[in-house]
Amino acid sequence: MYRGIDHIGMTVPNIEVATNFFREAFDVKVCYDAQRPEHDPMKGEEVEKQLGLPSGKIIIHMRLLRIGEGPTIELFQLGTKADKDPAKISDLGLHHFALYVDDIKESSKRFEAAGGSLLSEPHPLAGVEDGPRNSGVYGTTPWGSLIELIKYPDGIDYPSESEAKRWSPPKH
Structure with missing residues (x-):
């Protein structure tokens, strides 16, 4: 009945900046823009209800990205200020x-070169x-x-007692 995770949604302050970061860090490919900034924003009571948006929030840009063999990432850019900072653990x-990587040292370097910040060195x-x-x-x-x-x-x-094995992306 359930085939797996299709996509993960993430709100970003600027889709172009986020796309460039993901491109440099993870070699993402753009699938398509579901909402373009030059079109009328997604807003109003029906959109707020469908997406659980607080009153007055609008979505001006939505883009789907693909990283390797995993689920798609759906980026959202609001035309209004985000309610709070990104979630922490x-x-x-x-x-x-x-993201499953084959070379963690090289992937870490690319992540930092793209503008990301590692919280520590790679660890066991x-x-x-x-x-x-x-x-x-x-x-x-x-x-x-x-x-x-x-x-x-x-x-x-x-x-x-494991009921299933963890899903892992296939090796290229």
Whole structure:
């Protein structure tokens, strides 16, 4: 019945700046713009109801991006000020997405060269994700959203009670 995650939505202050960051950091490809800034903005009671927007908020630009073999990222740009800063792990709700990478050192360099900031050096994974070559690192985009880079070529030590294995993008 359910096939998997189709896309992840993210509000950004400027879609062109965000697209350039994602292009430089992760080699994204633009799928299409669902809402263009030169068109009338998405606004009003019906849009507010459909998207759970507070009264008076408008959407001026929406773009879908594709990174590798994962779900699409749908970017939203409001024509009004965002309500708060990007979510952190300590906040309720969605706060980050992770990209599986083959070379974490090179991916980290590209992330920083594109304008992102790593929160630490790449580090070993822990618990069932531990393995000699398994590692991860969190970083923030230029506008403050959290992204994780991760790799686990040595696999996961699944507990016997696991009901499913973790989905991983196919190797190219």
